[in-house]
Amino acid sequence: MKMSTIEVELNRVVQPDIGPIVRQPQCVRSDVHSPGTMSLDSDYSDAEEDLSIPTYKATKQAESGNLLQLSRQSSSFSSLEEDSNDDEEEHERSRVGDFFTAPCRAAEQAEEFVKKVWEAGWRVVHHHSLPDWLRDNDFLVKGHRPPTNSFLACFKSIFRIHTETGNIWSHLLGMIAFIAIAIYFVTRPSIEIQWQEKAIFSAFFVGAILCLGFSWIFHTVYCHSQRIGKLFNKLDYCGIALLTMGSFVPWLYYSFYCRLGPKILYLVAIFLLGSACIVVSLWDKFSEPHFRGIRAGVFIALGLSGVVPALHYVITDGFYHAIHCASLGWLCLMAVLYIVGAVIYAVRIPERLFPGKFDLWFQSHQIFHMFVLAAAFVHYHGISEIAYYRLTLGDCLETEIF
Numbered sequence: 001m002k003m004s005t006i007e008v009e010l011n012r013v014v015q016p017d018i019g020p021i022v023r024q025p026q027c028v029r030s031d032v033h034s035p036g037t038m039s040l041d042s043d044y045s046d047a048e049e050d051l052s053i054p055t056y057k058a059t060k061q062a063e064s065g066n067l068l069q070l071s072r073q074s075s076s077f078s079s080l081e082e083d084s085n086d087d088e089e090e091h092e093r094s095r096v097g098d099f100f101t102a103p104c105r106a107a108e109q110a111e112e113f114v115k116k117v118w119e120a121g122w123r124v125v126h127h128h129s130l131p132d133w134l135r136d137n138d139f140l141v142k143g144h145r146p147p148t149n150s151f152l153a154c155f156k157s158i159f160r161i162h163t164e165t166g167n168i169w170s171h172l173l174g175m176i177a178f179i180a181i182a183i184y185f186v187t188r189p190s191i192e193i194q195w196q197e198k199a200i201f202s203a204f205f206v207g208a209i210l211c212l213g214f215s216w217i218f219h220t221v222y223c224h225s226q227r228i229g230k231l232f233n234k235l236d237y238c239g240i241a242l243l244t245m246g247s248f249v250p251w252l253y254y255s256f257y258c259r260l261g262p263k264i265l266y267l268v269a270i271f272l273l274g275s276a277c278i279v280v281s282l283w284d285k286f287s288e289p290h291f292r293g294i295r296a297g298v299f300i301a302l303g304l305s306g307v308v309p310a311l312h313y314v315i316t317d318g319f320y321h322a323i324h325c326a327s328l329g330w331l332c333l334m335a336v337l338y339i340v341g342a343v344i345y346a347v348r349i350p351e352r353l354f355p356g357k358f359d360l361w362f363q364s365h366q367i368f369h370m371f372v373l374a375a376a377f378v379h380y381h382g383i384s385e386i387a388y389y390r391l392t393l394g395d396c397l398e399t400e401i402f
């Protein structure tokens with residue numbers, strides 16, 4: 001009779017509380033694994049182990065707490081048998097409840113902590129561990145960032161070493177340099193630089209700053225997710241078109257300073273060509289790896305469209321004048337830098353020749369970035385010279401049509 005009372009009490013007090021405790025660790029493990037849905041493989045194996053340690057401990061704690069509680073309850077039932085005070089039983093039950101839920105709370109806190117650590121940290125991974133949308137260059141073997149799904153993690157990655165570090169910093173520093181030059185230029189007193197010059201040069205500054213800005217931001221958030229990577233990839237291509245358009249404005253303006261017809265015609269032409277490039281860049285398929293050659297070709301064609309006004313100038317003013325007065329030499333150097341950079345980008349040398357040797361530094365994309373930067377600085381020098389020459393000649397005596 002006594003035993004049956006104990007059994008009744010056991011069923012009444014223990015069983016309702018055991019259920020959640022036993023189930024909770026299972027729930028915790030499935031939750032903790034959810035961030036790991038981003039293709040966990042060998043590169044993540046250590047992280048996964050790390051991740052499971054606190055959860056495993058929490059599970060064990062919960063289980064040991066359960067066993068402890070069972071023994072504790074057995075002793076409490078013997079006292080129940082001796083003294084069946086209802087208040088004491090109620091108090092004991094709430095204490096039992098607290099004791100059971102404490103390990104659960106600990107497990108939840110451990111889970112929360114691990115989630116935060118997981119979100120904050122990632123390790124560079126091998127190329128074969130990347131999802132398809134992050135596999136842009138097969139010749140860069142190691143040191144890739146995994147998908148982060150977090151802008152914060154992407155921007156923090158600027159300060160870590162991986163395949164994109166060089167790409168990010170080359171254009172981030174370039175953008176800062178051009179912002180500084182632009183601020184210096186437009187804040188000169190008007191007696192030194194007039195507002196027309198400031199406006200014309202600003203087209204180039206805006207193009208350069210947007211191009212370099214879109215570029216480093218794209219390289220930073222490229223690993224966020226497929227959608228974000230694609231969106232910023234398009235902006236990156238638009239930036240190249242904007243820089244090309246912005247570069248043409250001061251050059252055409254000062255080369256055909258007193259010739260309204262060609263000036264308007266070529267400015268409109270480069271605006272239409274650049275806009276076409278932007279439209280093509282926004283096309284989804286354009287950013288796929290097998291369109292690399294076409295991408296390079298489209299932008300080389302946009303740059304080479306400058307050959308027409310350059311030839312026009314050589315024919316009307318002569319080669320010597322074009323070199324000494326219209327900065328044609330600097331313009332040619334700029335074109336060579338862009339073209340060589342684009343070719344290096346397209347053929348992926350040197351990493352194609354030595355796969356895995358240029359994963360972090362001196363890969364083709366970084367070289368391409370440096371060529372773009374050099375070309376932008378060369379162009380700034382060229383348009384400064386041509387503007388200086390043109391402005392020292394004074395106003396146009398007459399405005400020619402051609």
Ligand SMILES: [Zn+2]
Nearest residue numbers: 167215365369
């Ligand atoms: Zn780039």
